[in-house]
Structure formats: C-alpha cells, structure tokens
Amino acid sequence: MKKTLLTLIVVLSFAANAGAVNVNGKVQVMGRPSWAKVITVVYAEPIDGSRVQPGRFSMSQRNKTFSPTVLPVxxxxxxxxxNDDRVFHNVFSLSRPGSFDLGLYRAGASKSRLFSTPAIYRIFCNIHPQMTAVVLVLPTSYFTLTNPAGGYSLDLPPGRYRVTVWSERSTPSTAEISVAAAPVAVSxxxxxxSKFVEVSHKNKFGExxxxxAYDPMIDRKSR
Ligand SMILES: [Cu+2]
Incomplete structure (x- = not known):
C-alpha cells in the first residue's frame, strides 16, 4: 500500500513537470557593493498568456524586521x-494600485491580504521606520531568486517568454526567449x-x- 502511494506521488510530480525545459543563466550585476545583501528576482512571463496559479505565502515580523524582505508571489x-515578535507591529503600504493598512496588532496575531493585480508594493511598519520590505505581485507563476553568484534556473513549459530580472537597486532588465525541447541559456x-540611492520613507500618514521612533527604548512601551 505504502509503495503504491509512493509510486503515485512520483508519477504525479513527474506529470506536473512533464515537458518542462530548463532555462538558466547568470545575471550580470554592476555597481553592487560587496557588503550589500540584495535579493534578486528572475521571473518568466508567458508572452502568449497562460493561467497564473496563485498560492498562499507568508511574510513575518521578527526582531523588528520583515522576513523575507523581498517576496515574489x-x-x-x-x-x-x-507578528512573530514580542512587540506590536503594523503593516502598511502606500503603493498603487491597492494601498493598504492592516492596522496595529499584537505578538502572535496575524493578518492577511489578497494581492490580485501585478504591482510592486513597498511594505512598512508605522512604528518602526527601519522595517521595510517589498512584495512583487507577478503576472506569472514562474519565478525564482538568484543565488549569491547571480545564477538562476527555471523549468518552463515550451513557449515564448519575457524573462525579467528585478532588484530593489536597479531598473529591471528583460529578455525574450523561446523555449522548445533543449535547455536554454539566457545570456x-x-x-x-550603480545609481542606487537609499531614501528614507514616510509613515502611513505621509509624514x-x-x-x-528611531530610539530602541520605545519598544518597552509597546510590550
Ligand atoms: Cu514594527
């Protein structure tokens, strides 16, 4: 019985990936300081259109940081x-098209939001100015992060794609590719x-x- 189940799982996962072709490459990055930990996202959007498969994701608040700091969905x-911290936090975004404010909530509590339209949301906490994150709502289910050396790999069904690389420190770059039977190396x-400048952001009132708020002592009051 157990063996049958295992066989079934193997067959099903093979079927889900059947016909997928490996697409890989290495993103060339200019002007990134060696100390900067920059999350880089690569996503492939089918040019001929395809159904996007949504899912459930999580961005937690811990040690007064959002985790992960960049979340593609x-x-x-x-x-x-x-809120996996010991202090109160808030989650808000003034980004368009759907600016939102999940309000102030306590340790152990959680709130959720549906992200229906492709957009880039800058996420902040109204109490702690150092808390920043980005949600990338993508028009595709095919995406990945690069490894520290810039390398990436995606398995895509055959078709034409617009492949985009994104980081917070640059304008994105795109390439169009055709995926048939053989693996594709994107170059x-x-x-x-090099032109990235860090700018401070406003609170949820635009002030x-x-x-x-920049004094760590304030956390004693919200505990
Ligand atoms: Cu906070």
Whole structure:
C-alpha cells in the first residue's frame, strides 16, 4: 500500500513537470557593493498568456524586521503577515494600485491580504521606520531568486517568454526567449545598480516618523 502511494506521488510530480525545459543563466550585476545583501528576482512571463496559479505565502515580523524582505508571489495570491515578535507591529503600504493598512496588532496575531493585480508594493511598519520590505505581485507563476553568484534556473513549459530580472537597486532588465525541447541559456540579463540611492520613507500618514521612533527604548512601551 505504502509503495503504491509512493509510486503515485512520483508519477504525479513527474506529470506536473512533464515537458518542462530548463532555462538558466547568470545575471550580470554592476555597481553592487560587496557588503550589500540584495535579493534578486528572475521571473518568466508567458508572452502568449497562460493561467497564473496563485498560492498562499507568508511574510513575518521578527526582531523588528520583515522576513523575507523581498517576496515574489503570483497575482491572485494571499499573503499572511504574522507578528512573530514580542512587540506590536503594523503593516502598511502606500503603493498603487491597492494601498493598504492592516492596522496595529499584537505578538502572535496575524493578518492577511489578497494581492490580485501585478504591482510592486513597498511594505512598512508605522512604528518602526527601519522595517521595510517589498512584495512583487507577478503576472506569472514562474519565478525564482538568484543565488549569491547571480545564477538562476527555471523549468518552463515550451513557449515564448519575457524573462525579467528585478532588484530593489536597479531598473529591471528583460529578455525574450523561446523555449522548445533543449535547455536554454539566457545570456543578456543585466542590472546596473550603480545609481542606487537609499531614501528614507514616510509613515502611513505621509509624514516623517517621530524622532522617538528611531530610539530602541520605545519598544518597552509597546510590550
Ligand atoms: Cu514594527
């Protein structure tokens, strides 16, 4: 019985991947300091259109940081924002088209939101100005992160794709590819991060954070 189940799982997972072709490459990055930990996303959007398969994802708040700090999801996905910290947090975004505010909530609590339209959401906490993250709502289910050396690999069904590389420090770069039977090596994706300048953001009212917000002592009050 157990063996039958295992065989079935193997057959099913093979079927889901049947006909998929490996697409890989290495993103060339210019102007990134060696100390910077930059999350780089590569996604492949079918040019001829295909159904996007949404899912459930999570971005938690822990040690006064969002984790992960960059979260790519297919359009239509729901993201949970659990507070896994010992202090109160807030989650908000002023990004378009769907700016939102999940309100202030306590340790152990969680709120979620549906992200239906492709967009880039900058996520903040109204209490802690150092908490920043990005949600990338993508028009595709095919995406991955690059490894530290810039390498990436995606398994795609045959077809034509627009492959895009994105990081917070650059304008994105794209390449069009055709996927048939043989693996595809993509060579022309580049990011120029040399013009990146870090800018401070406003709170959810569009105002500067109070000076006290930058003082770690404030957390004693919200415990
Ligand atoms: Cu916070």
């Amino acid at each position: 297919p359009a239509g996905s729901t993201i949970e924002f659990p 022309d994706l580049r990011l120029d991060e 500067d954070y109070p000076a006290l």
